[in-house]
Amino acid sequence: MAHLIDRRQFLHLAGIGGGVAFVSGLGFDVFAADGLTDGLPVEDFYFVQLSDTHWGFKGADKNPDAAGTLQKAVAAVNALDKPPDFVVFTGDLTHTTDDAQERRRRMAEFKAIVSELKVKQVKFIPGEHDASLDKGEAYQAYFGDLHYSFDHKGIHFIALDNVSDPAAQLGPTQLAWLQADLQVLPANTPIVVFTHRPLFDLYAKWDWTTRDGQQAIDMLMAFENVVVFYGHIHQEHHHLTGHIPHHAAKSLIFPLPAPGSAPKRAPIPWDPAKPYNGLGFRNIEAYPWKNYRVEEKTLT
Amino acid sequence: MNHYLKKCLLCMLLLAPLTATADTGPTVIVIKASKFLFQPAKIELKKGQTVILEFTSSDRMHGFSLPDFAVRADIEPGNPLRVSFTPDKAGSFVFRCDIFCGDGHEEMAGEIIVRDGG
Numbered sequence: 001m002a003h004l005i006d007r008r009q010f011l012h013l014a015g016i017g018g019g020v021a022f023v024s025g026l027g028f029d030v031f032a033a034d035g036l037t038d039g040l041p042v043e044d045f046y047f048v049q050l051s052d053t054h055w056g057f058k059g060a061d062k063n064p065d066a067a068g069t070l071q072k073a074v075a076a077v078n079a080l081d082k083p084p085d086f087v088v089f090t091g092d093l094t095h096t097t098d099d100a101q102e103r104r105r106r107m108a109e110f111k112a113i114v115s116e117l118k119v120k121q122v123k124f125i126p127g128e129h130d131a132s133l134d135k136g137e138a139y140q141a142y143f144g145d146l147h148y149s150f151d152h153k154g155i156h157f158i159a160l161d162n163v164s165d166p167a168a169q170l171g172p173t174q175l176a177w178l179q180a181d182l183q184v185l186p187a188n189t190p191i192v193v194f195t196h197r198p199l200f201d202l203y204a205k206w207d208w209t210t211r212d213g214q215q216a217i218d219m220l221m222a223f224e225n226v227v228v229f230y231g232h233i234h235q236e237h238h239h240l241t242g243h244i245p246h247h248a249a250k251s252l253i254f255p256l257p258a259p260g261s262a263p264k265r266a267p268i269p270w271d272p273a274k275p276y277n278g279l280g281f282r283n284i285e286a287y288p289w290k291n292y293r294v295e296e297k298t299l300t
Numbered sequence: 301m302n303h304y305l306k307k308c309l310l311c312m313l314l315l316a317p318l319t320a321t322a323d324t325g326p327t328v329i330v331i332k333a334s335k336f337l338f339q340p341a342k343i344e345l346k347k348g349q350t351v352i353l354e355f356t357s358s359d360r361m362h363g364f365s366l367p368d369f370a371v372r373a374d375i376e377p378g379n380p381l382r383v384s385f386t387p388d389k390a391g392s393f394v395f396r397c398d399i400f401c402g403d404g405h406e407e408m409a410g411e412i413i414v415r416d417g418g
Contacts, residue, residue: 098402128400166361166400167363167374167398168400205367207365207398264409266407
């Protein structure tokens with residue numbers, strides 16, 4: 001049985017910190033999975049999104065446990081009652097450095113820490129801190145392709161790279177690849193997109209955009225069931241472009257202010273009274289061909 | 301050099317006066333980009349008055365983005381770029397580097413203050 005909520009209810013639910021947001025790639029239906037949907041088999045599963053771990057960051061006033069927060073997140077994922085099908089890190093795995101050797105050292109350390117995840121299916125996409133200064137050279141050596149797609153239990157997943165070009169563009173080559181990747185899919189294929197930066201113009205004054213992201217959105221608009229999960233802005237955020245929802249994830253290093261809510265996009269200082277406040281990850285339950293259920297997890 | 305003096309010198313640098321190079325044409329404002337600041341970082345203009353923004357970089361590729369006026373430019377070392385700019389509204393407007401340039405990129409920003417002409 002489908003439970004319907006309207007847009008206002010959805011936004012209300014989505015805005016509850018630490019709560020559960022019910023989101024859908026098809027309007028705002030929730031829990032439409034009944035075993036069979038549109039005559040297609042349904043197999044529920046969930047995956048975990050972690051983002052913006054910035055391994056190598058130093059700044060005691062922003063996160064005095066910068067050298068331990070990633071391990072804490074790994075332990076939290078390992079402690080989930082039921083293991084996820086896979087884990088995805090949506091960029092800024094490491095904090096940037098001009099030193100190419102240090103960059104690789106941070107990537108090696110990051111990789112060693114996340115190898116402690118019990119789930120062995122781990123996906124990565126780059127953030128600008130990982131890939132912008134060397135156009136993704138070190139990132140590819142440690143984590144593989146900058147953009148790619150894969151299928152999992154009826155959903156087509158697309159990982160886009162809007163950071164290895166330091167101008168924050170997908171670029172014509174990747175857009176052509178995306179077009180080719182999409183054109184073989186039926187219009188009702190459920191699609192999940194992972195990116196680091198927002199594909200839409202979230203807040204240009206803070207450069208929270210992708211210069212040619214609208215071209216990707218235009219291609220995706222032809223599909224009925226698309227949802228985008230991204231990072232970069234270090235906070236939970238929900239936005240619709242047409243029928244496509246975009247959901248930003250919290251960071252695992254420091255939170256940033258809401259778009260335009262502060263004179264500068266400076267990190268929110270660590271609150272000793274509320275350690276790890278604003279940090280977290282999310283479980284995303286997928287009900288193929290219809291809906292997703294997002295559950296925000298906090299670090300304690 | 302004591303801390304106060306250093307701070308004053310930095311302020312003088314960041315608030316450097318505009319560089320006018322011609323009596324007849326628009327004022328040319330030279331904006332120097334380097335990791336991780338713009339010089340000057342604060343620019344005062346008059347609404348409706350056309351100026352030429354001349355961008356230079358002393359180290360690597362930077363970007364100049366002024367979204368309130370849809371002005372942006374790539375700033376390449378050794379390749380000064382001029383852009384004509386006529387602010388059509390008054391207020392305070394942030395510009396920033398939009399080409400990732402390293403640890404400090406996020407802070408590489410400045411402000412254009414446009415005053416009503418009079």
